Amino acid sequence: MTDTDKEKVKEIRARYEKKRVIKPISFNTHEEMDLLEHANSIQDFSNWVKDKIREDMGKAKAKPRKAKAETTAEA
Numbered sequence: 001m002t003d004t005d006k007e008k009v010k011e012i013r014a015r016y017e018k019k020r021v022i023k024p025i026s027f028n029t030h031e032e033m034d035l036l037e038h039a040n041s042i043q044d045f046s047n048w049v050k051d052k053i054r055e056d057m058g059k060a061k062a063k064p065r066k067a068k069a070e071t072t073a074e075a
Contacts, residue, residue: 025049 001009027036042048 025039027033027039029036039045
């Protein structure tokens, strides 16, 4: 690979990284070790989490939440 090719690859990677957001997740190793072990056993954790979020979003669409004004009026 030439220096020019290496620079192109570097630029492409930099553009890709600008489009990404990384959301770290923490586990308490004393109280949540089972969760950590399960997370570590998932081969593609990132896509698994995204699937769970999409699943949750689908449930939210199926079950419309009350508007803030309705919730306040009931209180």
